[in-house]
Structures are given as C-alpha cells and as structure tokens.
Amino acid sequence: MTREAFTRELEALRESLLRMAGLVESQIDDALTALRQFDRAGADLVRMNDQAINELFRQLREEIFQVIATQQPVARDLRTLMGVQYIAIELERMGDYAVRIARRTSTLAGLPHGQLRPELSLMGELASQQVRDILDALIEENGARAREVAAKDDEVDRLYNRLFDSLVDDMSGEKDAEDALRTVTLINVAHNLERIGDRVVNVAEDIIFLSTGFVVELD
Amino acid sequence: MEQPRQGRAAGGTEAAPVVLRTLPGASPTKVSLEQVSFWYGKFKALNEVTLEVPEKRVTALIGPSGCGKSTLLRTLNRMYDLVPGSRAEGRIMLDGEDVIATRNLMELRQRVGMVFQRPISFPMSIRDNVAFAPKLLGWKKKDIEDTIERSLRDAALWEEVKDRLHQPGASLSGGQQQRLAIARCVAVNPQVILMDEPASALDPIATLKIEDLMGRLTENYTIVIVTHNMQQAGRVADYTAFMLMHPEHRYGELVEFAPTVELFQRPKDKRTEDYITGRFG
Numbered sequence: 454m455t456r457e458a459f460t461r462e463l464e465a466l467r468e469s470l471l472r473m474a475g476l477v478e479s480q481i482d483d484a485l486t487a488l489r490q491f492d493r494a495g496a497d498l499v500r501m502n503d504q505a506i507n508e509l510f511r512q513l514r515e516e517i518f519q520v521i522a523t524q525q526p527v528a529r530d531l532r533t534l535m536g537v538q539y540i541a542i543e544l545e546r547m548g549d550y551a552v553r554i555a556r557r558t559s560t561l562a563g564l565p566h567g568q569l570r571p572e573l574s575l576m577g578e579l580a581s582q583q584v585r586d587i588l589d590a591l592i593e594e595n596g597a598r599a600r601e602v603a604a605k606d607d608e609v610d611r612l613y614n615r616l617f618d619s620l621v622d623d624m625s626g627e628k629d630a631e632d633a634l635r636t637v638t639l640i641n642v643a644h645n646l647e648r649i650g651d652r653v654v655n656v657a658e659d660i661i662f663l664s665t666g667f668v669v670e671l672d
Numbered sequence: 673m674e675q676p677r678q679g680r681a682a683g684g685t686e687a688a689p690v691v692l693r694t695l696p697g698a699s700p701t702k703v704s705l706e707q708v709s710f711w712y713g714k715f716k717a718l719n720e721v722t723l724e725v726p727e728k729r730v731t732a733l734i735g736p737s738g739c740g741k742s743t744l745l746r747t748l749n750r751m752y753d754l755v756p757g758s759r760a761e762g763r764i765m766l767d768g769e770d771v772i773a774t775r776n777l778m779e780l781r782q783r784v785g786m787v788f789q790r791p792i793s794f795p796m797s798i799r800d801n802v803a804f805a806p807k808l809l810g811w812k813k814k815d816i817e818d819t820i821e822r823s824l825r826d827a828a829l830w831e832e833v834k835d836r837l838h839q840p841g842a843s844l845s846g847g848q849q850q851r852l853a854i855a856r857c858v859a860v861n862p863q864v865i866l867m868d869e870p871a872s873a874l875d876p877i878a879t880l881k882i883e884d885l886m887g888r889l890t891e892n893y894t895i896v897i898v899t900h901n902m903q904q905a906g907r908v909a910d911y912t913a914f915m916l917m918h919p920e921h922r923y924g925e926l927v928e929f930a931p932t933v934e935l936f937q938r939p940k941d942k943r944t945e946d947y948i949t950g951r952f953g
Binding site for chain 2: 456459460525526527528529530531532665666667
C-alpha cells in the first residue's frame, strides 16, 4: 500500500466528521429534551455547545482544503473529501437548527405553558430518529440505507403541515398577545424540526455521492 | 498521396467542453484495435487489446512501467518493424485499412505521425526541419513553402520563429524544439499523431504549452498519447485507457477504457482506482 500518509489524513477527516455528527446528534436530542421540559438552563447549554461544532467545522474545512491542495486526489479519494465537506455543511446547519429550537424554548419557558403539544413531540422524535439513522448510514457509507432514511422525511413533512394548520387555527381564536407569541414560537420550532429533516435528506444524497460518485436528488 | 492542406491559424476556435466531446456518437472511430497481441521474439508484451480510438480526440494510454502502453502506441504506425523478431497479431484498422497487414509503410507513417519523448531537432535550420519530409515526398516548392508556415502555426510556434527560420533548430529551447517536432510531424498532413511522453523532458510552462496545443490539434488530428503523468491525462485527454502488466504472464493488457472524466471520477475496475489514487504497488 502506497500513500500511507494520505490514507491516514483521509481517515482522520472521516473520524472528525463522525465526531462532529455525534455532537450534532447530542445537540438535537438535548434541544428536544429542553423543549419538552420548557427548561431554559438546558436550552442555554445547547446554545453554548454549538461553539464546539462550529470550531470542528472550521477545522474540517481547513484540513480538506489543505489535503486537496497538496495531494491532488481523484476518484474515490476526491469523492471522500467532497462528500465529507458536503456532509459537514449539512451537520453544521442541523446544529444551527438545534440552537434555534433552544432559543424558542427560552421564549416558551417565559410564557404560561402546559404540556408540549403531542404532535410537536412526535415531530421531534421523528427528526431525532432520522438523524440517528442517517448517521448510521454514514458510518456504513450505505447508499441504500440512506435512501430509506430520506424517504421517511415525507412523514415529518406531513406532520409539519398538519401541525402548522392546527396552530394557525389556534391563532385565529386567540386575543391574548402571549398566546399568539406562544403559537408563533411553536410554529417556528416545528419549522426548524422540519428543516432538520430536509438536511437529513441532503446528507442521504451526499452519502450516495460518496459511495457511488453519482449526484442524486431525493426530494 | 494526400495533398498539402491550406493554412489554418492555430487556436482559432474553442474546443467543445470535454463532457460534450465524449458523448456517445460524438466522434466516429478513427483507429479500431481488435484483440491485438504483440511479441518481442518469444516474449509476449501485449495480450489481446481491443480498443476504439475516436477521431479528432485525445486518447491517453496510462499505466505503470512495463504495462505495454508504449508498445501499443508503436503498433499503430508499425514502429516495431525496426525491432528484429517482433510481431503483432490481431487487427488494427485505420479508416478500414489494416495497419498490421499493410506493405506501404511510407504511407502509413505519413498518415500516423509520431512525436517522441526527447525533443529532437534535425541538424538543420528550423525551416528545413519542417520541410524535411515534404521534400522527401517530392512536394512542389510552393506547397512546401505554404506547409512550413501552416505547420509552424499548427504547432503554435510560428510567432516565435517566423523571423529566424534559417537559424538552427537546435538553437530553440527544449519546449520549442518539441513544438518543432510537432510541426515536422503535422507537415505531411497526418491523420493520427502518436505522442510518447511528449512533455516528460520539459519544464512546467513548456509542458502547459504542449498540453494547450494538443487540445487545438484535435480540430484536425486524432491524438494518442502515452503519459506517466496522470494529472496530464486528466487535463488533456478526452478518453483514457488504463493498462497493467498481468501479474503471472507478465504481458500488458487493457484494464479499462472510458471517457477521462468518467475514469477519473468513477473508475469501474478496482485496479484502475488503485492506480489513479496512488494505491498501486
């Protein structure tokens, strides 16, 4: 085997990506836990922890750029580098959505509230499961599995649309400003969960590119 | 015998994007190789290579040393005839004419020219270097004069030498001498130009000039190039053939042939992937 140093560099990049993926997965779970409990302190922690993801993302981009500039990769090596870069971008965005959910959680915690609406809890569970499943597909570089995970996004989209309509209905009967703010905030949370699902689909496309070299559209 | 072609300024038109150039049916086959095997005496150097070289495109032959790529190149204009005991089997059809069977070597080598690794200028003036083969072929004086300028333009050398055509070819730089060799080659209106590592002895700037030139030459010529430099194959070739020495029989064989963008992005054979990503050996 030649190019041992290059092979080690690629492996290190892959490990960094998986570490970043693990952090994002935790962030989404923590944001949802804080949301269910209207836990402002938990939400603050999620906002703080985003720094680690951003830093890892910055390092990854720099390393990828260096490897491309010095190693002139082709074929699978080039796909790996581009795939890692694409997926890192999606992960970083997912981390941002977790932060946005945490911000909305802080708002909700300051308002009168009862239980979180069950549809929103379900959406959170589905989005979180999607993230876990797509990361498994990433570890295995399994294109077929990535397609299966992407297909499940339709369920999140349907749930989002139903919830959106229901929240808008709620708003039409609300006269209280706090009630209106709570509803708008919940719509925003739902929207961010829906966006996480969309990013999962993008990662699925990137996994297929990584393993086959073909650019596909799974939407 | 083909008549001299009218002059054409080099670089007049932009080549089509490489992806369009390699669409199925975008270019007819110029040279067709069917199960070509080759022997140096008792040693079999090539085994049953089947390949279609598209017209007015650059086809690169890549592979590690000893894989038979230079041997394959030399079968296309029977350069091996100079090596005692060598022989080829199979069929190499150039526009429907059998290269292996032909007895008219002079005409074959006029149609299939060759540029070698080391820039070689004949010990004569720049002008006489280009006029050498046309004179041998007995062309008329006026045709020869027209050919000198047309060939030097085709080789992107005219502007650099037009005021010193009577100076020795050897007074040119290495890169210029290689372009002079290309001018000498195109002077007799070949249809196919074979290039054996044409830039390996040149510095990076001279190399880029030769590479740019190759793209322009495909407006009129079919080019087959042997190169060790994979990045060069990626830059200049429309199609790439990857060859490898058989580990047991030691003969060279074709592993994969595909549009270059395809071969460098998604090689089908693991041996190709290992070689182009530097995991070979």
